[in-house]
Amino acid sequence: MRLSISRLAPIPMGLTLAAFGVVTPPATAQAGTPGPDLLGVSQSATAPTNPVVGTPPTEASKTTLATSQALMVNVTSCSESDLQAAIGAVATVGGTVNLRPRCTYTLTDATPPNDDNGLPVIKNNVTINGRGDTITRAATAANFRFFEIDGTNGNLTLNNLTLSNGHASNSLGNGRGGAIWLSGIGPALTLNDTSLTTNTADTYGGAIDNDNGVVSVNRSTLHNNRASAGGAVFVSPFGGSGTATVDRSRITGSHATILAGGIAAAVGTTVTLTRTRLADNDVTGTNAQGGGIAQAGTMTLKRSEVIGNTTTGSHAQGGGLFDTSGTVKLTDTPVAGNTTNGTNSRGGGIFDTGSGTVDLTHSLVTNNRALGTDADGGGIFKASGTVTRIVSPVARNQPNNCGNPSTVSGCS
Template identity: 35%
Template sequence: MSGTQRRNTDTASRAKSAALSRHWKVAVLAAAGFVTMVSGGGTTAAASTDSAEEKPASAAAKADDQPDPQGHGAHGGKGPGSGKDGGSSGKDGGSSGKDSGDHDKAKRGGHHDGDHGRGSHEGDHEKARSVECDPNDLISAIVRANEVSGPGLLELSDKCTYTLTASQDGNGLPAITQRITIIGNGATIARAANADDFRIFEVEAGGDLRLRNLTVTRGKADADNGGAVNVRPAGRLDLKNVTLENNTVSDVSSYEGGGVYNEGITDIRDSTLDTNFGTEGAAVSNYYGKVDISRTKVTGNVSDGYATIVNEYGTTKISESYLSYNYGFYGGALNNYGGVTEVEKSALTYNVGYYGGGIYNQYGSLYLRQSTVRDNTATDGGGGGLNLTTSAVIEDSKIVDNTATNSNGGGLSIELDDDELGVAIRDSKITGNQAPGNDAVGGGIYVDVNSLVTLTDSKVKGNISDEPAGGVHNDGTVVTNGKVKIIDNVPTNCDGSANPVPNCFG
């Protein structure tokens, strides 16, 4: 049984979600510039009109979100903006093979980012098994690697496409039960376009799959989770310089993780997650597991339900990454449901959601630090940048130019449950956000009844709503500390709220 089926409290909301037709959602995305209609009634992801992606903020820059044409990451090295299109360098959007010493010199027994073979602690590295440009040879190599006690090291043929046409137990390749590293050399593993539905990889308990410099595409789980990769409890997945694109799960409400479904431990870095589809977690769904995503582009993914990245009762950390042009119902880019999610030095831009254009935080804790949430749109449910129903910390970040089209809270909509402690916003800027719908309030921040918000050394400026207050509309409790500026908001800064905001005039 999947995590979705355990969400009894969301039955009414899910019914509302199901009522939305696919045509409506496509129309919303097209209107936002997220998809472009093509012949035959299909859609394709729209290309960014920006010259460069948002730059994830560094500690020194304190959430400086200016575009970086050179694509340097937060530490001066090549980060997720190092490619021509703002992604990682390399033909498939992965990082250059020259970084971090990860040349993957398997045949010469070199080090592979810690991917040593048999006897690695003694320096006796296992030689890689070369895999011919033949899917049957790849299947045989994985079967053999699962049979041996030590780590298996496989090296694919340079830029080969391994096209899979059949499956066993819903998997295009043998399930991973040992530690296996696959050095891709720019190769692609794909489900044949006319084949029956099946995912590409499954990592079972005790399995440890490491993929390098590889593209995985067209995986489609049939009535199960994980379109490209399914990581079972006590399984482990490690991706570096990997592209997961155009992977899906069946269009049924109970299946999750178009790219990766994780119940174990997953580490994704220097990679690209693009144009994947899943009802929950179009790119990644983490259920009671642990996920780390760093220096990675997450773009053009579409979810019918809970966002592009979903953390459900697990722990997820996203750092130095871009989440852009994604769509989801409950959170365009990110949904935290009962877990702990940390986002730092990252940019969430041009995402679209029904509730929470950038982030929707439910029943868990969210930490947003040194990051930018810009130009996201909530189409109806409020919170153009963030929709928060549980406790959160926003620190040293920018919430800029977001829009709640038909509801409150252009930048943030804060509607906490009665037992939640509150939202803390420190050293941050909430500027240029809008709530233009009829009778909408809180262009910058909307604070609902029973909600507590603490503003410290922050600025709320130049936000607009249809009705007052345009800056901070407070129906709950707002506490201000340090240097707080709430100025130049339309139609008022704070006047018109049910409750006063300390040190706010006009």
């Protein structure tokens, strides 16, 4: 049985659909409020302060009835309107969108079309299959992120796709998640062979802000993103729990102005990195913390790398990793070539404070630097908390390995 597109929802040319269901427009996006207590995740409307992106086809589309009720939408053009319609068709009922290979979809709206999102809010189980495609925000467009994933049923999977130049702004929204924001209770995001690059959030999560959701990143790259906290990723429990797993991926070249150039993880969160490179991220500003990672939850790194990250500014801490009152376990994960630079800077490689615990197993801490007047702890600086080492040498750091005097057992 074949039905003309006019018999269904108003899907424009350039789309083919299979296995249709009832299509309803996405509901109003849930509002959220960023807050100042970054790793403790107090929520408020103020910006954080420190605690510590064609031509349509000529033929009309057809819709096919199938036994399954899940929508499958094939986007046959590279036009913005076709992309919007395709995602709108599945956003609330679920389904799959297959993009035309190697297209660049440029979003040009002068006003964000879906609250502060460039694309419809995801409220059901949605998969978007790219084949080397890019979705980008035009430089002349309003500031908006691409996706909000909302609530328990919100589940978005992106395959072989790039999202670039998203901007979640305080003036047009809540400033969270430059490319993607997980909001509400228990949404989920999976990235496979996907790149999030050059996205900006005015508050949390330059690429991804995960509030009380589940994030899985596989064989993907997060590069050159920017935020106040969590230059690439911010993970928050937001009244529940937030988790993130990252496997065989790269988090590189991202920037923050308060803490965590790469990943920020708040109290009550769980983050696991496996075979992942966290490199060349930075935080610049007074009391800059955690060039690569700043965290107060439970974080595990296995066969990964924390390399070449930087904090710069007066009282900068933890060029590679900053932990406060959380638990960090590194196994077969070198912490190398990280730098903290500024007056009274501490912990070129690792800074641990509060009741934090840092466990190193077969993880070399080397060639890290604490620079500037009264700098200390080139490799590790333990203000308080506990640092343990199992076959994990701390060597060749400047101006010293573990502070002067050292408070890390067995390290001088």
